[in-house]
Amino acid sequence: MDTVLEISGLTKRFGDFTAVDGVSFSINRGEVFGFLGSNGSGKTTTVRMLCGILTPTGGEGNVLGYDIYSQTENIRQAIGYMSQRFSLYEELTVVENMDFYAGTYSVSAREADARKKELIALVGLEGKEKQFAGTMSGGQKQRLALACALLHQPPLLFLDEPTAGVDPLSRRNFWKILHQLAAQGVTVFVTTHYMDEADQCHRLGFMHQGRLIGLGPPSKLKNDLGVDTMEDVFIAFAERGEEAVRER
Amino acid sequence: MNGRRLAAIVKKEFIQIKRDKASLGIIIMMPLLMMFLFGYAVTTNVDHISVAVLDQDKSAASRELIDNFRESTYFDFNYYVYSQKEISNLIDSGRVKGGFVIPANYSRDLKRSGSPQVQFVVDGSDPTVARTAMNTATILAQRQSMDIRVRHLEQRGVSLDSVPGIDFRPQVWFNPELDSIKFNIPGLIGLVLQNITVLLTAFALVRERERGTMEQLIVTPIKPRELIIGKLIPYVVIAFIDVIIVLSIGVYWFNVPVKGSMLSLMLQSLVFLLVALGLGILISTVARTQLQAMQMTVLLILPSVILSGFIFPREAMPLPIQLLGNLIPLTYFLEILRGVILKGVGLEYLWKDVVILFVIGTATLTVASLRFKKNLD
Ligand SMILES: Nc1ncnc2c1ncn2[C@@H]1O[C@H](COP(=O)(O)OP(=O)(O)O)[C@@H](O)[C@H]1O
Ligand SMILES: [Mg+2]
Numbered sequence: 029m030d031t032v033l034e035i036s037g038l039t040k041r042f043g044d045f046t047a048v049d050g051v052s053f054s055i056n057r058g059e060v061f062g063f064l065g066s067n068g069s070g071k072t073t074t075v076r077m078l079c080g081i082l083t084p085t086g087g088e089g090n091v092l093g094y095d096i097y098s099q100t101e102n103i104r105q106a107i108g109y110m111s112q113r114f115s116l117y118e119e120l121t122v123v124e125n126m127d128f129y130a131g132t133y134s135v136s137a138r139e140a141d142a143r144k145k146e147l148i149a150l151v152g153l154e155g156k157e158k159q160f161a162g163t164m165s166g167g168q169k170q171r172l173a174l175a176c177a178l179l180h181q182p183p184l185l186f187l188d189e190p191t192a193g194v195d196p197l198s199r200r201n202f203w204k205i206l207h208q209l210a211a212q213g214v215t216v217f218v219t220t221h222y223m224d225e226a227d228q229c230h231r232l233g234f235m236h237q238g239r240l241i242g243l244g245p246p247s248k249l250k251n252d253l254g255v256d257t258m259e260d261v262f263i264a265f266a267e268r269g270e271e272a273v274r275e276r
Numbered sequence: 277m278n279g280r281r282l283a284a285i286v287k288k289e290f291i292q293i294k295r296d297k298a299s300l301g302i303i304i305m306m307p308l309l310m311m312f313l314f315g316y317a318v319t320t321n322v323d324h325i326s327v328a329v330l331d332q333d334k335s336a337a338s339r340e341l342i343d344n345f346r347e348s349t350y351f352d353f354n355y356y357v358y359s360q361k362e363i364s365n366l367i368d369s370g371r372v373k374g375g376f377v378i379p380a381n382y383s384r385d386l387k388r389s390g391s392p393q394v395q396f397v398v399d400g401s402d403p404t405v406a407r408t409a410m411n412t413a414t415i416l417a418q419r420q421s422m423d424i425r426v427r428h429l430e431q432r433g434v435s436l437d438s439v440p441g442i443d444f445r446p447q448v449w450f451n452p453e454l455d456s457i458k459f460n461i462p463g464l465i466g467l468v469l470q471n472i473t474v475l476l477t478a479f480a481l482v483r484e485r486e487r488g489t490m491e492q493l494i495v496t497p498i499k500p501r502e503l504i505i506g507k508l509i510p511y512v513v514i515a516f517i518d519v520i521i522v523l524s525i526g527v528y529w530f531n532v533p534v535k536g537s538m539l540s541l542m543l544q545s546l547v548f549l550l551v552a553l554g555l556g557i558l559i560s561t562v563a564r565t566q567l568q569a570m571q572m573t574v575l576l577i578l579p580s581v582i583l584s585g586f587i588f589p590r591e592a593m594p595l596p597i598q599l600l601g602n603l604i605p606l607t608y609f610l611e612i613l614r615g616v617i618l619k620g621v622g623l624e625y626l627w628k629d630v631v632i633l634f635v636i637g638t639a640t641l642t643v644a645s646l647r648f649k650k651n652l653d
Contacts, residue, residue, distance in 0.1 A: 079495050080495070081491070081494045081495055101497060104495055104496060104497045105497040107495075109492070109495040110492075111488065111491045111492050111495070112491075113488040113491075114492070115487055115488035115489045115491070115492055116489075117288065117292065117489060118487075119291070119292055119295040119296065120288065120291055120292070124288070124291060127284070127287075128284050128285075128287070128288045129496070130284070131280055131281060131283060131284020131285075131287070131288075132281055132284050132285075132493070132496040132497065132498050133496060133497060134278060134280045134281060134497070136280075
């Protein structure tokens, strides 16, 4: 299996505060990797370092074979990214938003036309092409943002809390799309704190106060801890994390 | 530089401007509003000064004096009063700016070849009005006095040609009517251009940060200079549309024609735009919200209005203040605008200002681009 992403000892400090503390893991092609942890545990900071928009304080890492310190331009061209507060241009229509992102990734106009149709169908926004992004529901905006991140056919997709504040039905639809993408060979790196979503990932990483305190497939994590649900896994890890912090 | 990416930004920016009511308001209403406000309010021309007159003589001679003053259009005789007290009351209440007192012996003294005293009191609380009133009244009175003497001499058979004197012929160039609007319009063009460009550019970049679209932009392969240039192109176009609006109002409404070359004016404006755009970006790298950007722009505009010589002549300022004005880019642009529009001169006289603006512009744009880093560190 080929790895698409590998980090070791990745660290980010903001002044005295360590937001990400020596995190190491790798991800394989076609995986749906869930990145879990409570608010402020360092998920977004890790994702930003992987996408080349934050310079790490320490550690190593490469994404799709590109170094996260020196080859950030290559990483940006290659990956797809949906930020935590996924933000579209509200006064632009669905198609205008897509056109803009196609342009920023230098997707040729002809290719973009084909991709737009394909993606609008994938995310179920047919008939809404001319609607302003600002007038759409949370779920629709989220799927449009996903479509915008996929225009240049990235092999690796970073989604930072893509389903925050979206209704349960939209969340389920969204995850269906993610699995379709994974089946096509797209690697998906997704942060979340919904446990039902964690269950749908191939592999999980648990963050607590900047440290990675658990890593593995959902079933294995449940077995190891001797619990039945993801909720319990989360609680067990959170408690274990607190102990580790006290010992520090 | 990647053409496809640049085009995407320019197109997006134009769509956003087109659909944003606030931006459209600034682009269209601000030049109109500023032109008419400043065009009419900031005038140093003083005429139709309201005055009272106490005519104690009530003779043909005293009426002639009053008529001459009235016909000059500098004075409006709104009150004919019967006592000194009334004049001071009118001045106190602000209904008149001054008052004339013609003594009862006016015509009698004139007949006896005397020099009757005519008194003129002025409210000095507005120095510009007071100065104009004093100077004009003095000149008008001297002329009246001269006429009376000439008439007197001619009655005695003395011809004016046999008396020596100076034939003084002052000539005013460029603005013969000494109309302050002529002086203000070119300055206004500079001010409008500066305000709109600085404000809109700052807004355009701050808005991305405020709405969170900046983070999404940062992960795209767009380079900082592509983002900056792509965002600036639409505002250069808009700034030129505004220059045309403002110039047209100046030419067709306020009758201030452009004496020099239009092309040269446009090219020199482009150099000033460099500065304004750079300032806009610089503000956007400091301001976190559109409100902050607005406040910083106002903070920037205020000193430039005063120090650049837009309203107050720089020659009249104390040296340290004049030197401070040298740091304001608008100062140089005003030289250019007044030079081209009023005097019709070209680069042969203005090249120094152009060079200085170019240097300031390149410097601000460079600093602004360096500050505008494409990451979140
Ligand atoms: N630019 C920054 N400067 C200082 N502290 C930051 C910055 N970004 C994030 N942090 C801090 O780092 C910690 C981790 O944040 P984040 O990675 O956003 O967590 P998560 O995404 O897991 O909620 C938080 O305590 C946050 O306040
Ligand atoms: Mg986060």
